[in-house]
Amino acid sequence: MSDDTESARKDTSKSPEEPIEFLPIARSSPRRTISTGYIHLGASREIVPVLRELGLDPDALIRASGLEPCQFEDSTNVVTFASLARLYTLSVASTRCPHLGLLVGRRATILSMDLVGRLMQHSETVGAALDGLVSNLDVQDRAVVASLTNTDGVALLTFAVYSPSTESAEQITDASLAIAVNALRALCGSEWNPIEVLVPRTTPSNPEPYRQHFRAPVRFNQESATLVFPAEDLMRKVAGADPLLRTVLEDRMRQLRADAGAGFSDDIRRLLRTRLLGARCTAEDMAGLLAVHRRTMSRRLRGSGQGYRLMTNQIRFEIARQLLGDTEVPLVEIAAALGYSEASAFTRAFRRWSGQTPTAWRAGWGHDARLPPSAG
Structure with a gap:
């Protein structure tokens, strides 16, 4: 160490x-260095003492999530985000603590x-x-x-x-x-x-x-x-x-980012996830944020097999699912936040993405809904 x-x-x-x-x-x-979908344990290492304080054996839950207890000995260990998220789900269910x-x-x-x-x-x-x-x-x-x-x-x-x-x-x-x-x-x-x-x-x-x-x-x-x-x-x-x-730390960060080789499309996804709510996110806007010409951005996205419109709709669907599943925000407000002028337009788009209306998805928690690869 x-x-x-x-x-x-x-x-x-x-x-x-x-x-x-x-x-x-x-x-x-x-x-x-890490790839998309991975994370350093960081603060999530603290889930171990939290579970102990709540009277549970953290090792059993950690193994049930697909991880190993020894991984939580060092906050710099890298794990899949899906496994870590699963650990949170199992821990909340076992502790019945909604604010874990x-x-x-x-x-x-x-x-x-x-x-x-x-x-x-x-x-x-x-x-x-x-x-x-x-x-x-x-x-x-x-x-x-x-x-x-x-x-x-x-x-x-x-x-x-x-x-x-x-x-x-x-x-x-x-x-x-x-x-x-x-x-x-x-x-x-x-x-x-x-x-x-x-x-x-x-x-x-x-x-x-x-x-x-x-x-x-x-x-x-x-x-x-x-x-x-x-x-x-x-x-x-x-x-x-x-x-x-x-300066030393900034140089180290640049080295790690270069070693990771983050994809261009992943950079756009990250920007879209926080900017789609209440902000303009046209292709021209995104190209400006990335300091590239729009045609250059479109060409690089085509090289990764995705277009900007498809990617934007995928992120809209992700945000919509999160707001429908985790909050009671009214549909009209979700529609407005995602850039739709009317709730009916959002409902049509959501039905195209998931095969369900937003109301039906929220009522059933929509766990099986997926975005069709060709949705636009």
């Missing part, structure tokens, strides 16, 4: 509100995010730290995507699961929000709180654990998993940041 991995393990055991020591990172520390993901995220610290967390620690400002999180999360996590927007003096940090047919997406996003709050408190001070927190799941019977952790109003049945906070917080200086270490 490398020295910095051992240091991160020690720091991860701290309370989220304790001061976190800024530690150097060894240039030779081994890190595995929140408990997992609540135990994590900024160092639970390994290299990304260290990059955040050594950024000049909070805004630069969050930009580093958004830009580099895919180095360690190829199933969750983050975005940061700043509008009218309000900053929005949003997380979304973008892998198709993912189990327990609400648990994963709960954990992501909880970790993000801990990271921001590490950067801004333990008294930092968001203005409000948006959660894309039905209102739980006991919302108090959410209020206690976030120390802010929590709004359920929302379209996205978002922390809302003053944009002026982005300008805060990060105490103890080391510009030299920041």
Whole structure:
């Protein structure tokens, strides 16, 4: 085990509100590059002590999900996201704790995010730290995507699961929000709180654990998993940041990204997952974000066997399924969020994708619905 991995393990055991020591990172520390659908355990390693606290044997559940208990000894171990999501599903069912993901995220610290967390620690400002999180999360996590927007003096940090047919997406996003709050408190001070927190799941019977952790109003049945906070917080200086270490970490991130060889289509999917809700996402818009000509983008997508329209509809279907299954957001609001001028147009599209109306899918949870490969 490398020295910095051992240091991160020690720091991860701290309370989220304790001061976190800024530690150097060894240039030779081994890190595995990952492909789409894989993830470093990171903060999810905390599911082991959470299950023990709730009176269960974590090893049995870990094996039932297709993983091995020894994998949870190191947060940098790489696992399939499908297996990890399955573990959350089994754990929620066994504990009957609907906010298990929140408990997992609540135990994590900024160092639970390994290299990304260290990059955040050594950024000049909070805004630069969050930009580093958004830009580099895919180095360690190829199933969750983050975005940061700043509008009218309000900053929005949003997380979304973008892998198709993912189990327990609400648990994963709960954990992501909880970790993000801990990271921001590490950067801004333990008294930092968001203005409000948006959660894309039905209102739980006991919302108090959410209020206690976030120390802010929590709004359920929302379209996205978002922390809302003053944009002026982005300008805060990060105490103890080391510009030299920041440069070393950025170089390491670039190397890992190059080694991973992320596909062009995967980059677009990640951008679409957070931008389809309430934003323009034409082919021209996406090409501009990727700094390529639209014809170049279309040619590269054809090379991967997909077109932009098909990919956009696949992401719309994924978002629609998540909102229909995990929330009580009305159909008219889901339609508007996905860019449809009328609910009837959304209903026609959803029926074409799944063979069911959105109402029928929601009533039956639509577990067997799949997007036909040729849907447009």
